[in-house]
Amino acid sequence: MADIIQLLPDAVANQIAAGEVVQRPASVIKELVENALDSGASKITIHVKDAGRTLIQVIDNGCGMTETDARLAFERHATSKIRQAVDLFNIRTMGFRGEALASISAVAQVELKTKTHDSDLGTHVVINGSKLEKQEMSTCESGSQFIVKNLFYNIPARRKFLKKDSIEFSHILNEIHRVAIVNPEIHFVLMQDDKEVYNLPKGNLKQRIQNIFGKNLSKDLVPIFSESPLIKITGFIGKPERATKKGGEQFFFANGRFMKHPYFFKTVLNTYADVLSSDMIPRFFILLEVDPQDIDINIHPTKTEIKFENEPALAQIIAATVREAIGKFNFSSSMNFEAEDLPMSSLNLSKNEISIPSIHINPEYNPFEEKRFSTPREQYSNNKTSTTDHQAWLKMMADISHSEPRQHQIFDSPKSANEQEVSVMQFALKFIVATTDKALMIIHQRRAHHRILYERYLQRFQNKKLESQALVFPIEKEISEDYRLMVEELMSELNAIGYQIVLENQQMSIQSLPAEMKQAQAVEAIDQMIQDFSQFNANVEYERQKFVAKMVAYRASVGYQKLNTSEMQTLVNDLFLTTEPAYCPRGKRIFTMMNQAEIERQLKI
Numbered sequence: 001m002a003d004i005i006q007l008l009p010d011a012v013a014n015q016i017a018a019g020e021v022v023q024r025p026a027s028v029i030k031e032l033v034e035n036a037l038d039s040g041a042s043k044i045t046i047h048v049k050d051a052g053r054t055l056i057q058v059i060d061n062g063c064g065m066t067e068t069d070a071r072l073a074f075e076r077h078a079t080s081k082i083r084q085a086v087d088l089f090n091i092r093t094m095g096f097r098g099e100a101l102a103s104i105s106a107v108a109q110v111e112l113k114t115k116t117h118d119s120d121l122g123t124h125v126v127i128n129g130s131k132l133e134k135q136e137m138s139t140c141e142s143g144s145q146f147i148v149k150n151l152f153y154n155i156p157a158r159r160k161f162l163k164k165d166s167i168e169f170s171h172i173l174n175e176i177h178r179v180a181i182v183n184p185e186i187h188f189v190l191m192q193d194d195k196e197v198y199n200l201p202k203g204n205l206k207q208r209i210q211n212i213f214g215k216n217l218s219k220d221l222v223p224i225f226s227e228s229p230l231i232k233i234t235g236f237i238g239k240p241e242r243a244t245k246k247g248g249e250q251f252f253f254a255n256g257r258f259m260k261h262p263y264f265f266k267t268v269l270n271t272y273a274d275v276l277s278s279d280m281i282p283r284f285f286i287l288l289e290v291d292p293q294d295i296d297i298n299i300h301p302t303k304t305e306i307k308f309e310n311e312p313a314l315a316q317i318i319a320a321t322v323r324e325a326i327g328k329f330n331f332s333s334s335m336n337f338e339a340e341d342l343p344m345s346s347l348n349l350s351k352n353e354i355s356i357p358s359i360h361i362n363p364e365y366n367p368f369e370e371k372r373f374s375t376p377r378e379q380y381s382n383n384k385t386s387t388t389d390h391q392a393w394l395k396m397m398a399d400i401s402h403s404e405p406r407q408h409q410i411f412d413s414p415k416s417a418n419e420q421e422v423s424v425m426q427f428a429l430k431f432i433v434a435t436t437d438k439a440l441m442i443i444h445q446r447r448a449h450h451r452i453l454y455e456r457y458l459q460r461f462q463n464k465k466l467e468s469q470a471l472v473f474p475i476e477k478e479i480s481e482d483y484r485l486m487v488e489e490l491m492s493e494l495n496a497i498g499y500q501i502v503l504e505n506q507q508m509s510i511q512s513l514p515a516e517m518k519q520a521q522a523v524e525a526i527d528q529m530i531q532d533f534s535q536f537n538a539n540v541e542y543e544r545q546k547f548v549a550k551m552v553a554y555r556a557s558v559g560y561q562k563l564n565t566s567e568m569q570t571l572v573n574d575l576f577l578t579t580e581p582a583y584c585p586r587g588k589r590i591f592t593m594m595n596q597a598e599i600e601r602q603l604k605i
Contacts, residue, residue, distance in 0.1 A: 024162060025151055032100075036144065037183060040063050041062035043188075044187070045189040051192075055149055067123045067135075070114050105129070117142045180200055184207065209236065220239045240276050242282070267318050294308065295308050426563055429560040457497050460496065469514075477510070525555035
């Protein structure tokens with residue numbers, strides 16, 4: 001039998017290794033910037049074109065390399081950091097495995113120009129797909145300049161799986177954030193298609209956070225500090241009122257390296273438990289300094305997962321540090337009357353200690369003003385009753401209940417609908433209770449309004465009918481670069497639904513809103529949309545429209561708000577003119593029904 005096991009050629013082995021190290025353009029930038037940091041650079045400049053597909057250029061003013069080092073740097077496992085296995089547990093630098101440059105050069109066309117500060121001439125190296133094309137003496141600036149062209153040019157299958165430029169560039173921004181935040185003493189410049197995105201001068205940690213995420217965020221940060229023989233903790237945590245329902249600015253760093261650590265992440269969330277609801281996530285920038293011998297950073301190819309020797313003890317110190325900051329600055333939770341499921345039992349109903357919360361709305365707009373669209377009405381085209389007459393939705397309720405299990409039928413037959421009297425009332429500023437002489441229906445008012453507005457917005461997309469309210473005083477918000485990119489990505493849908501937004505540098509100006517939107521919810525709706533869209537990534541136009549319609553409709557829908565009888569009847573009428581009155585766009589049940597027999601069974605009559 002012939003031998004079948006063979007050693008892989010170096011070029012193929014490097015391409016396989018690149019699959020772990022180089023996943024997308026952002027991976028290349030991460031590795032090159034980390035090398036620049038290790039070189040002692042005080043300024044790092046990054047140029048990208050087409051979100052890194054065409055060109056990635058990283059320039060530093062670090063120590064540079066000699067002619068021999070410049071060539072050896074592209075060999076697998078060539079490193080200046082490790083001499084023996086024990087050195088892995090004394091790592092204080094970013095790169096150490098010696099696989100990054102070999103992996104990058106295996107899947108791209110790479111040039112390196114480098115010169116040490118005490119040399120007159122530098123070295124120019126050109127490598128294409130692991131093959132050395134040229135090495136010669138060259139005149140260049142001190143430091144190193146890496147040029148990576150046509151990433152994955154020799155692996156078309158990998159290249160076609162790259163996302164569109166806006167998504168790939170958002171990953172690049174994430175990598176820049178992870179390295180720039182924890183190195184505020186280094187000047188970073190980021191250029192995208194010859195346009196300056198970031199110019200981050202040297203400064204302290206808070207100044208760096210402000211330069212990346214804006215002044216508004218930095219004003220809501222509280223410093224943390226503790227030091228013990230096990231660990232030193234510095235950084236900032238966010239005030240509870242700045243928390244969001246989706247992860248946004250949550251950063252852990254260990255010895256200057258960004259890391260993901262679910263256990264410590266959960267520790268921070270648990271510390272906020274008394275001042276935040278369980279679905280809210282605080283912002284934080286937490287820097288940990290530990291003895292390198294007490295951690296293992298060599299457990300993942302991207303080195304973002306780190307194992308600590310005494311994690312439970314460290315978690316207790318982290319929790320105590322965060323808790324001290326929360327107490328020191330006297331944070332207090334605020335009751336969110338817009339939340340979906342406010343536990344009524346948690347309210348203190350002591351005499352004279354509670355009042356109905358007030359909701360500030362635009363006095364120029366009535367959210368229950370009747371603005372119907374035609375398509376959902378076709379489902380009930382045989383109904384000739386006026387839509388403002390409560391008998392109209394009585395028949396609709398009967399039609400729907402006819403397909404429900406027997407115990408949920410509100411009428412014995414649809415024909416009896418117009419023969420029954422109905423009344424509506426509000427309960428707990430959250431539910432609408434509709435009763436007849438034979439049954440009752442309990443409707444979640446916010447979910448009902450969410451469904452109504454959602455279908456109304458979809459109809460506007462279809463009919464290209466713009467309904468908006470111009471603002472006398474535009475709403476201004478300072479935004480980060482990745483936030484601006486996401487808004488630009490969704491701009492056509494936002495315009496179609498009624499927003500008019502002007503973007504200029506790191507400033508967003510909202511000049512018009514959808515007709516039903518309250519000003520107080522305008523920015524919050526876009527914030528939530530941006531956070532969710534980063535994970536949504538839909539390219540199909542209709543799916544993007546549904547996404548925007550669902551998010552804006554939720555923020556525009558009524559929450560805990562007093563409704564009069566006319567408003568309740570209008571809300572219920574509109575609900576049963578939609579195509580799916582039983583469920584809100586988030587898939588939650590809108591109403592439940594009980595007939596007389598079921599009520600008697602519950603009460604054991």
